[in-house]
Amino acid sequence: GQKDEIADDGKLKVAILLPGVITDQGWNTLAYNALKAMEKNLDAEIAYTENTPASDYEELFRGYANAGFDVIMGHGFEFGDAAKLVAKEFQDKYFIVTSTMISQEPNLASFVINDIEAGFVEGYIAAMLTKTGKIGTIGGMEIPPIANQQKGFLAGAKYYNPDVEVNAVYTGSFHDIAKGKNMAKAMIETGVDILTPNADETSLGVVEAAREVGVTIVAGGGSDLGEKNGDIVLLSLMQDYGRVFTLLVQSTLDGSFKAEPLVMGLAEGVTSLSSYRGNITLTTDQKVKIDTLVADLISGKVDPMDYTD
Amino acid sequence: MIYYKKNCKKRLTNDSSATIMNKQIYMLYVHVRGKGILEAEMENIKQKPVGLLILRLFPPETAWKLLIQILSVFSALLVGAVVIKLIGGSPGAAYRALLVGSMGNLKAVMETLVKATPLIFTGLSFAYAAKAGLINIGAEGQLYMGGFLATLVGSSFGWMPLIIHLPITLLAGFIGGGLWGLIIGWLKVKFGANEIITTVMFNYVAIYFISYLVTGPMIEPPGTYPQSRPITDTAILPRFFQGSRLHWGFIVALLCVFLFWFFFRKLKVGYESRVVGSNFEAAKYAGMKPAKVMILIMFIAGGMGGLAGANEILGIQGKLFQGFSPGYGFDGIAVALVGMNSPFGIILGGILFGALRSGGNMMQMIAKVPISTIYIIQSLVIIFVIAGQMITLENRRKLLAIFRRNNGSE
Amino acid sequence: MSINILEMKNITKTFPGGVIANKNINLKLRKGEVHTLLGENGAGKSTIMNILSGLYSPDSGNILINEKPVSLNSPKDAIKYGIGMVYQHFQLIPELSVVENVILGIKQRREPFLDIKGSADRILEYSNKYNMGIDPCAMVWQLSVGQQQWVEIIKALYRGARILVLDEPTAVLIPQEIDQLFNMIRQFTAADFSVIFISHKINEVKEISDRITILRKGQKVNTVETSEVSKPELAEMMVGREVLFKAYKKKAVPGVPALVLDKIEADNSKGLQALKIVSLAVKKGEILGIAGVDGNGQSELVEVIMGLRKSTSGSVKVMDKDVTNAHPREILDCSVGHIPEDRRVSGLMLEMNLRENLILHDYHTVPHSKFLLNWKFIKEHAEKLIEDYDIRTPNSDVLAGKLSGGNQQKLILARELHGNPDILVAMHATRGLDVGAIEYVHKNIIAQRDAGAAILYVSTEIDELLNISDRIAVIHSGEIMGIVNPDNVTIKELGLMMAGSKKDTLL
Amino acid sequence: MEVSNTILQIISSFIEADLRVAAPILIAAIGLLYMEKAGVVNIGAEGTMLIGALAGSIGAYLFQNPWMGALVAALAGGLVGVMFAYLVVTVKANQIVAGIAINILALGGTTTVNRIFFGLNASSSDIPSFTKVAIPLLSEIPVIGSLFNQLGLAYLAILMVPFTYYLMKKTTIGLSIRSVGEHPESADTAGINVFRIRYGTIIIGSMIIGVAGAYLSVGLLSFFSENMVSGRGYIALASVIFGKWNAFGVLGATLLFGFGDALQIRMQAIGSAIPYQFLLMLPYLLTVAAWSGFVGKAVAPKASGKPYFKG
Ligand SMILES: Nc1ncnc2c1ncn2[C@@H]1O[C@H](COP(=O)(O)OP(=O)(O)OP(=O)(O)O)[C@@H](O)[C@H]1O
Ligand SMILES: Nc1ncnc2c1ncn2[C@@H]1O[C@H](COP(=O)(O)OP(=O)(O)OP(=O)(O)O)[C@@H](O)[C@H]1O
Numbered sequence A: 001g002q003k004d005e006i007a008d009d010g011k012l013k014v015a016i017l018l019p020g021v022i023t024d025q026g027w028n029t030l031a032y033n034a035l036k037a038m039e040k041n042l043d044a045e046i047a048y049t050e051n052t053p054a055s056d057y058e059e060l061f062r063g064y065a066n067a068g069f070d071v072i073m074g075h076g077f078e079f080g081d082a083a084k085l086v087a088k089e090f091q092d093k094y095f096i097v098t099s100t101m102i103s104q105e106p107n108l109a110s111f112v113i114n115d116i117e118a119g120f121v122e123g124y125i126a127a128m129l130t131k132t133g134k135i136g137t138i139g140g141m142e143i144p145p146i147a148n149q150q151k152g153f154l155a156g157a158k159y160y161n162p163d164v165e166v167n168a169v170y171t172g173s174f175h176d177i178a179k180g181k182n183m184a185k186a187m188i189e190t191g192v193d194i195l196t197p198n199a200d201e202t203s204l205g206v207v208e209a210a211r212e213v214g215v216t217i218v219a220g221g222g223s224d225l226g227e228k229n230g231d232i233v234l235l236s237l238m239q240d241y242g243r244v245f246t247l248l249v250q251s252t253l254d255g256s257f258k259a260e261p262l263v264m265g266l267a268e269g270v271t272s273l274s275s276y277r278g279n280i281t282l283t284t285d286q287k288v289k290i291d292t293l294v295a296d297l298i299s300g301k302v303d304p305m306d307y308t309d
Numbered sequence B: 001m002i003y004y005k006k007n008c009k010k011r012l013t014n015d016s017s018a019t020i021m022n023k024q025i026y027m028l029y030v031h032v033r034g035k036g037i038l039e040a041e042m043e044n045i046k047q048k049p050v051g052l053l054i055l056r057l058f059p060p061e062t063a064w065k066l067l068i069q070i071l072s073v074f075s076a077l078l079v080g081a082v083v084i085k086l087i088g089g090s091p092g093a094a095y096r097a098l099l100v101g102s103m104g105n106l107k108a109v110m111e112t113l114v115k116a117t118p119l120i121f122t123g124l125s126f127a128y129a130a131k132a133g134l135i136n137i138g139a140e141g142q143l144y145m146g147g148f149l150a151t152l153v154g155s156s157f158g159w160m161p162l163i164i165h166l167p168i169t170l171l172a173g174f175i176g177g178g179l180w181g182l183i184i185g186w187l188k189v190k191f192g193a194n195e196i197i198t199t200v201m202f203n204y205v206a207i208y209f210i211s212y213l214v215t216g217p218m219i220e221p222p223g224t225y226p227q228s229r230p231i232t233d234t235a236i237l238p239r240f241f242q243g244s245r246l247h248w249g250f251i252v253a254l255l256c257v258f259l260f261w262f263f264f265r266k267l268k269v270g271y272e273s274r275v276v277g278s279n280f281e282a283a284k285y286a287g288m289k290p291a292k293v294m295i296l297i298m299f300i301a302g303g304m305g306g307l308a309g310a311n312e313i314l315g316i317q318g319k320l321f322q323g324f325s326p327g328y329g330f331d332g333i334a335v336a337l338v339g340m341n342s343p344f345g346i347i348l349g350g351i352l353f354g355a356l357r358s359g360g361n362m363m364q365m366i367a368k369v370p371i372s373t374i375y376i377i378q379s380l381v382i383i384f385v386i387a388g389q390m391i392t393l394e395n396r397r398k399l400l401a402i403f404r405r406n407n408g409s410e
Numbered sequence C: 001m002s003i004n005i006l007e008m009k010n011i012t013k014t015f016p017g018g019v020i021a022n023k024n025i026n027l028k029l030r031k032g033e034v035h036t037l038l039g040e041n042g043a044g045k046s047t048i049m050n051i052l053s054g055l056y057s058p059d060s061g062n063i064l065i066n067e068k069p070v071s072l073n074s075p076k077d078a079i080k081y082g083i084g085m086v087y088q089h090f091q092l093i094p095e096l097s098v099v100e101n102v103i104l105g106i107k108q109r110r111e112p113f114l115d116i117k118g119s120a121d122r123i124l125e126y127s128n129k130y131n132m133g134i135d136p137c138a139m140v141w142q143l144s145v146g147q148q149q150w151v152e153i154i155k156a157l158y159r160g161a162r163i164l165v166l167d168e169p170t171a172v173l174i175p176q177e178i179d180q181l182f183n184m185i186r187q188f189t190a191a192d193f194s195v196i197f198i199s200h201k202i203n204e205v206k207e208i209s210d211r212i213t214i215l216r217k218g219q220k221v222n223t224v225e226t227s228e229v230s231k232p233e234l235a236e237m238m239v240g241r242e243v244l245f246k247a248y249k250k251k252a253v254p255g256v257p258a259l260v261l262d263k264i265e266a267d268n269s270k271g272l273q274a275l276k277i278v279s280l281a282v283k284k285g286e287i288l289g290i291a292g293v294d295g296n297g298q299s300e301l302v303e304v305i306m307g308l309r310k311s312t313s314g315s316v317k318v319m320d321k322d323v324t325n326a327h328p329r330e331i332l333d334c335s336v337g338h339i340p341e342d343r344r345v346s347g348l349m350l351e352m353n354l355r356e357n358l359i360l361h362d363y364h365t366v367p368h369s370k371f372l373l374n375w376k377f378i379k380e381h382a383e384k385l386i387e388d389y390d391i392r393t394p395n396s397d398v399l400a401g402k403l404s405g406g407n408q409q410k411l412i413l414a415r416e417l418h419g420n421p422d423i424l425v426a427m428h429a430t431r432g433l434d435v436g437a438i439e440y441v442h443k444n445i446i447a448q449r450d451a452g453a454a455i456l457y458v459s460t461e462i463d464e465l466l467n468i469s470d471r472i473a474v475i476h477s478g479e480i481m482g483i484v485n486p487d488n489v490t491i492k493e494l495g496l497m498m499a500g501s502k503k504d505t506l507l
Numbered sequence D: 001m002e003v004s005n006t007i008l009q010i011i012s013s014f015i016e017a018d019l020r021v022a023a024p025i026l027i028a029a030i031g032l033l034y035m036e037k038a039g040v041v042n043i044g045a046e047g048t049m050l051i052g053a054l055a056g057s058i059g060a061y062l063f064q065n066p067w068m069g070a071l072v073a074a075l076a077g078g079l080v081g082v083m084f085a086y087l088v089v090t091v092k093a094n095q096i097v098a099g100i101a102i103n104i105l106a107l108g109g110t111t112t113v114n115r116i117f118f119g120l121n122a123s124s125s126d127i128p129s130f131t132k133v134a135i136p137l138l139s140e141i142p143v144i145g146s147l148f149n150q151l152g153l154a155y156l157a158i159l160m161v162p163f164t165y166y167l168m169k170k171t172t173i174g175l176s177i178r179s180v181g182e183h184p185e186s187a188d189t190a191g192i193n194v195f196r197i198r199y200g201t202i203i204i205g206s207m208i209i210g211v212a213g214a215y216l217s218v219g220l221l222s223f224f225s226e227n228m229v230s231g232r233g234y235i236a237l238a239s240v241i242f243g244k245w246n247a248f249g250v251l252g253a254t255l256l257f258g259f260g261d262a263l264q265i266r267m268q269a270i271g272s273a274i275p276y277q278f279l280l281m282l283p284y285l286l287t288v289a290a291w292s293g294f295v296g297k298a299v300a301p302k303a304s305g306k307p308y309f310k311g
């Protein structure tokens, strides 16, 4: 009876590989919460690996598969290659990778929550609210979800007002909060009055800087930054990874799993706007404009790609 | 110990075909007892080829150190068990996972070796410099630069046959890291720039540089992902078996350990390096060129770091991207120092830390021990091992005295 | 009848590694006496004094001060009981000033603040009282070795020492300074201080001490009244055999000049001129002694010859080959041997073993190496040298740092002399060695001379130079004051030249 | 007029930013300076800061007072110091490895404790943090006025520079520390307890480094996050060497690094065309360049990194 940890007791077993720590209040926390949701909603047994070193992606996929996990997920495009490799070896297990567009029959799927679209909304709102005509977005590192968000941000801002000045920078770190704060302060000094952070923990530094000076945050990055920082965050563009995960895992149970990449966003209700909070009150007119934009994006009347270069 | 003594003595005296294992334990025992006591018996053993081999591998000092190190690791794990218990885990399950994950079966053993491979390289990187009196904290940066150049060469020239392309690519990795280290040596010799500072700074520079490359000039078309084009098949380090990641890089690492031994033992410049490290003035007096030696050593040390990077890219990852090293460069320092900068020690140190890494994965996966606890255990191992090394030097006699008294012998 | 101010009873000390440095040693010190410890290198003199100063703790034995047992667990305790130690290897910190060195560890008047000014005044008082000429604000690295010795003595007095221990103080002093030191010692004893004095120089010992305790191989041989023993008796008690005081040497048969310095000038490390138009020629088969007070350009002279320091003008020729400012390797390869100034600083790799130390100059030559190092040969050769040069060690695996000072010097001799170099540059080759060891070194160097080597022999010991050299050049402030024949020069004349008088002005 | 005003404002904010970046590094570097002067190299400053950061946030939370946070951080740092001192002074272990062990231990330990204590979703609202203290009058001065509107701890950091300088130069304890760093055996023979000095400087220094960590978690920010130190400990160590083991030199070195970082951030903020990675390299390159260009051979305490073996 020494093998009870890995014995198959018929329970659904789901594991996820995370590039960072579950406390980053961003990318990894989102996934962790999604996992927790599955534990509750699907009565699944869950496991996760934090700070997964690149050298171990492959081995960990394999390890979880060997340990009897039914669905193994990699949270980030960087897990794609390793997943492809291991998925071949374990045809009876399901593999899911996020923020990439890969797939492999019969058991590897991926999904992206449309970052360009989310960035577009953020940029649009920021451009609408700025009094100085200068807005900024602060990313962690130049990786696809963030680069795409910045691309969308620029497009959205220009869509609202071609003359608005947009500053897009990277801190080079997802956890150096102090750097985020310093970066934000420097931006504020150049006249930026609406900031959109998208850098996990480092975002918290941006929030602190904004709070000190009293500028407004329109949060990117998918989690609801305003939940704890309602005083300064006007709204967050939320990305519901939990829902997508649950959906996909459920599909493995009922046999509807499709080995294909998924793109989801506002239209699917996976991307949504949080409630308005923060230090400024929107006029009805502004609210209407935002609602219109969202509706147009959903209906396809506005396509962010038309405004990017 | 008493047990060993009785058993081994019996076996050895009345059974000339004692197994290697028995002899090893016996040798260990002889060494613990102290040199000289059983010299006659040692002579006896030397007569036999196997005995000689063991004596070569474990000269008395080494055997004693090894024993202490093993005890240290066990003590660390013991304290680690308390930590696991404190955070509400099950030490039994955790260590079972550690054991299974690191050497529970052939595959696990191979995985441990996979992880040991880059650590051996970075351990060598630190050890080369240390032997010449330099402290190289820069293996991490050298690793990235080696990875970069290896990728550059490995993702082009796909028309070459493997037999040519792979060695050239490895060489590129060596040179990439080597040049990065060479700059450190040059700054030291030319400006007296302290290598601890420059290597720490250069780590950051290298990491940002790689980040720039893979999001800019080296990005894989069409530019969706921040990673380089894949290494062509002709530059991939072949794997030994289907289903295991153990690849030829491990052999290259062992070869480099041999070359390390060869460099310092057989080459004139190796001797010069040790003289420079041990007494810089004497090196000048003897007509050596310490500045050149230092630059050369930093080039080689950097090269070893570079090979660690090349090894990861060509053996495991197949492409260059940000953060592809989980701190192998820093672990290498511990590997070298735990291995006391000796060839054999570096291999063992690499395997020890490799085992902690692969077993650690299993601890996370199965025993659900968080990664943070694994870090704690890792640091405990380092602390106990370095503390244990001092016992070797300082208290050996005292311990021996107690040991003898308890044994009632002599 | 004077009382025993100090008594050491049955002191035993074993070092890790098993060396028994002191075995049941008993020592009594009377108030107001000068008591000498005499013994070979490694006899255990420094060890027992280090025990007295609280630096080492003995394995067994008692120490009584004023007939009361005390326990000396640290130098602090020893200082408390009025024991002032001047260590064989100075314990001054070069990077600090004289005052800072002296007041180190002493409670200050305005604690926690340093009282630099007040302390400097007191130091100046001592300096004047004993005629030391110390500038309290100078940095220690700026001082000559002799002055450093004075600072050590001030340090001890400043801490209220009543028992002063001087471990081989004269090894680094010039004759005038030795006289000065002896005057100080007499002043101390006149004030009822007691002095323990360690030296290898039997003349001095006879001159200054009241009683002598002889140690051999860690054990006490005897304690005698100075007036009751002769010099040869002392030497024999110390070494255990008869010792020749005068090196036996045939008349030199000088050949052609082998090492020629022509109008050499050079700067020291601080950029000041250290050598002024030095011209010298050392012939084959002769020993040219260089006399002078430490720090008068000897180090720079040797460094220029060995290619370790650039000369600013002039030329150096070795066997007619111009090697001015050549790389050291090129010079060494011209069959030049070099016994460096300080064996521990530049002579040896203390953490490397004996064979690795022995090949320092030869490792790149056949048969030590062709393409690869030939350890088999190296080992055999090393073992032969160890035997030939009587280096006391179990085997060549031992680390050089573990040898006693005398054996370390022999190791260097073996390395530098075994190839019979045409030219030998030796500096302080016998510093700190006992009479037996000195005899040995001299014998070897003279043998090299007789084999035709040209030898430049730098020393601060006038006796030694008179004994061994065929000619003596005196250097002062980087200038050669003159070259004299040891057979018709007096110690006084040499002393004057060393103090800066030109030879011609003496005559 | 308008233009020159903005320029002044930029310079002013630049100075402020420089100090903001430099302050935590400065505090840590001063802490390191104490032990470095006594001949101890501590690469574990990174981990010690991290532990200080966590302890600081816990202390501030429990006592609802940032100063208590700093105090708890100091105590925690001191505890790490005791361990480090035991390893390198008593056991005489290699200082570099001991430091590395502390860094790994800190990484694991703080994560574990943080999650036990704050759970997975730390929130800044519960942790009180330091606020800026404007010095009357001085803070009104144009351009450099921002220098006088800093966190209380920042003033403390600045004050520690002359304090440390004079302590080292003018007091008996300073002299003892220097002598131990230069030549422990001589210090010993002069009646100084080398072990006590090394233990003392390591523990005091580690306490200061702990406070440097708290500066991050209850000063600059108001919460703890795993790995928030992000290399500042290494930079502090480099600053000590770069500052030639002199308190004012260390101040200069940290300001230079802060300058590089502030410059880098501003260049990004105004939308420089240079890839951001090169801008991020700037402070590190600046440090190396300054070292090579101006500093030359440094004069480390002679016994730096060497354990003291007593006979
Ligand atoms: N780098 C070294 N440092 C110190 N001692 C060394 C070194 N290399 C070799 N030795 C010693 O020199 C001796 C000769 O070594 P070597 O290995 O050449 O022996 P050997 O009898 O020629 O054996 P082999 O058959 O391996 O050539 C050995 O005692 C060895 O310990
Ligand atoms: N720290 C030490 N560790 C091991 N052995 C030592 C140590 N110090 C001295 N010894 C050994 O103890 C013996 C006595 O040494 P000690 O220094 O007392 O001799 P000494 O009489 O002062 O000689 P010298 O005239 O050369 O100064 C020597 O064999 C020496 O090698």
Ligand SMILES: [Mg+2]
Pocket (backbone or CB within 6 Å): C045, C046, C047, C088, C167
């Ligand atoms: Mg002595």
Ligand SMILES: [Mg+2]
Pocket (backbone or CB within 6 Å): C375, C376
């Ligand atoms: Mg051989």
